[in-house]
Amino acid sequence: MRRRRSRKGAPGIVEVAARAGVSIATVSRAFSQPSIVRAPTRERIEKAAHELGYIRNRAAGSLHNRFSGTVGLVVPTIDNAIFSELIQAFSSRLRDFDRTLLIAAHGYDLELEAAIVRSLLERRIDGMALVGFDHDPVSVNMLQQRDIPLVHVWNYRADLNTPCVGADNRAAAWTIADHVVGQGHTDIALLFPDLTSNDRARDRRDGVLQRLASAGIELPPHRIINCPYDVGAARNLVSALLESADRPTALICGNDIIAHGAYFACQARGIPIPGGLSIAGIGDFGSSAHLYPGLTTVRMPARQIGTVAVDTLISLMETGEAPAPVARNIDFELRVRSSVARLEPDNSP
Amino acid sequence: MRRRRSRKGAPGIVEVAARAGVSIATVSRAFSQPSIVRAPTRERIEKAAHELGYIRNRAAGSLHNRFSGTVGLVVPTIDNAIFSELIQAFSSRLRDFDRTLLIAAHGYDLELEAAIVRSLLERRIDGMALVGFDHDPVSVNMLQQRDIPLVHVWNYRADLNTPCVGADNRAAAWTIADHVVGQGHTDIALLFPDLTSNDRARDRRDGVLQRLASAGIELPPHRIINCPYDVGAARNLVSALLESADRPTALICGNDIIAHGAYFACQARGIPIPGGLSIAGIGDFGSSAHLYPGLTTVRMPARQIGTVAVDTLISLMETGEAPAPVARNIDFELRVRSSVARLEPDNSP
C-alpha cells in the first residue's frame, strides 16, 4: 500500500443527486448539457453541488465518451524565449474552449519525443500539437492509428497534406538575407545551430544560402558557424570571430537569441553596431525591438500560430475536418531596425 | 452528435489478453507490477501488446485507484523569461517519475487562478504547485478539502506550516540593496511592478526598503517607480528618468527584465553603465550574465526550485509526508558583475 487511498469525503455525483432529490443521470446532464434540464431542477442541483463542494470527475466521464478535454503540446524546449510566446498563446486559447494543456519538452531528442507522445496518449489526450516536421515516425504512427488529431506547428510547407500552422521559415530566412544583401554586404557569416532534428533551422539556413547564391555569394565553410541557442555561447563565438583578422561585415543569425549574444560580444569589444559589424536575426521575440540599436530581424508570429493551432485542433476534434487550407501559412514580417548598415560599393574598387 | 465517436480499432486490454491467451487481470499486472507476473507470461503479453499497438488507458485505471499520474502547475505567465526555467525543470523532473504536467497561466488574476485550479481538479490531478502565497482562499480550500498535496513555489517564508519551496525574496532583495548601498550609493531609484496579487514583488520591495532605511536612506515617492515586467516599458520609463534633471546614481530593479530595459535606455542615450548610472537586478536569468557590462543581480535558483518542488510533491503523494523541513529555503546568490559602480564619498563634501 504505497499510495494512500482516502480522498476524505470527496462527494460524487451520487451525493449531489441524493441531496437534490434527483437521479444521477439528471445531475450529469445538468453539468454537461444544462439546457436540457428544467431550470428549477437545475438550480436545485447547482445548489446541492455547491453546498457539497462537488467537482465533477471528467476522467470518469471520458471513460465513457472517449473525450478527455485535454490537448498535448510537445516542444523542444521551454526554458528559453523561443517557444514561450507560443506556449502561452496555445494555453490561453485552450482555456477559451475549456480544454486543459498537457505539456512536455524533448530537448531536440526525437526518441524522447516519441516516449512523451506515448505517455500523453496513455492520458488519452484529444489532440496533439508537435513543433515542426522532424519526428520519429513512431510518434506520428501512434497518433494516426488512434485517429488523434495532430497539427504541426511553427513551420510551414506548401506541399503538405497534413494539418500544419506556421510561418514559412525558409522564406523568412530568405527575406532577412535579401535585406542584408540589399544593403550591399557580400562578406557574411552565418551562425546556425545544429541542424539535425530541426527542420526549422534547416529551412532557415537553406533560405539564407539560396538568397546568397542567387546574389553570386558563395560562403566558405568557415563562414558557416555552428552555434547553440544560447546567449553565452553565441557571445563567445562572435567574440572569437571579432578577434580574427578576417572579419565579415555582417552576421546572419539563425535565431534572435544568437543575435543577442552577438550584440553583447560587440559591445564588450567596443565594436559599434552596425558600423563595425552588421547583425541580423530571425524570430523577433521579447527584447529584440528594445535592444540598442534595434535588431533588424524577422518577426515570427508565435502568438497567432498558437491561437490558430488550437482553433484547428478544436475543429478537427469536433468535426473531424480542419479548416481549409490544411496547411496554414501565417505571415512573418521583416522588421528593419538599425542593426544592419548600408555598405557603399566603393570600399573595394 | 457533435463529436465523432470511432477510435478505429484502438485495442484495449481485452484484445491483448485474448491474443496472449491470458486473462485481463494478468495483462493489467504485467504493466502495473511487472515483477509479479512470470517472465514467460510477461513476454508473451508484451509481444501481443506490441503487435497490437496497445497503449494502456491510465484514465480508466485512475478511476479505480484514484491516482491519475498528473500534476498541475499554475504560473502567472509563461511568455517571458521569469518562469520558463522553473517550468522546464518542473516538467523534466516530473518525467523522471512518469508523471505528466498540466499547466496554465493566470496573468496575475487570482480569480482566474481559482477557475484554473477547479478545472485541473476536474481532471483529477494528484498534486498541485502554485507560485507564491497570494491566492484566492477558494483555490486553497478546494485543494485542502480533497486532500490534494499543494506546494507553494518560488517564494519562501520561515513561518510557514504549509509546504513551500523557494528562495527568500525579501532577503535576496535586501542583499542586492546592501550591495548597492555598500558601493556608496544614496540616491537610488526603485523600479517595481504592481504589488497586488504578487507577494514576491512585495517581499522584494520590502527587503530593499528595509536595507535602505537601516542605512538612513528614505526614498521620496517619485523615486519609487511603477514598472511592468516588460523590457520596452522599462526602457521608456528609464529613458524618461534619464531626461530629467534630477537623476539617481543607481537603479534597483524588481526584476532582471526591468534591468535589461534600463540597460537599453542607457545605451540609447549614451549614458555609460555603471559610470553614468548603476543598475542592479533581481533574478539572473538567461542573458543577464552576458549583457555588457555584466548585470549585477541576485541569482534565483529557478531550476532547483522546480526540481525540489516535484520531489516534495511526489513524497507528499506517496507517503503523505513532506520531507522536512516543510518550508524549503533554496539559497539565492549575489552575483556581483559590473553594472554597479563604487561611488567615492568625496563627491558631496
Next chain:
DNA sequence: AACGATCATGCAAACGTTTTCATTCTGTGC
C-alpha cells in the same frame, strides 16, 4: 376534456481498467 406531441427525468448498461479473493500451478523437501 381528451389527445398527441414534446419535454424532463429515471433506469441501467456501458466505458477500460485495477484489485480482492479464490483457485490453480510450480517447485521443494522428504
Next chain:
DNA sequence: GCACAGAATGAAAACGTTTGCATGATCGTT
C-alpha cells in the same frame, strides 16, 4: 512420488460518470 507452501493466474466486482431507451409530466389543440 507426495504433501505442502508459495507463486502465478483467473473471475468478478468495483471506480464515477454518460447516454440510449423508456416512462412520466406538461402543454397546446381541438
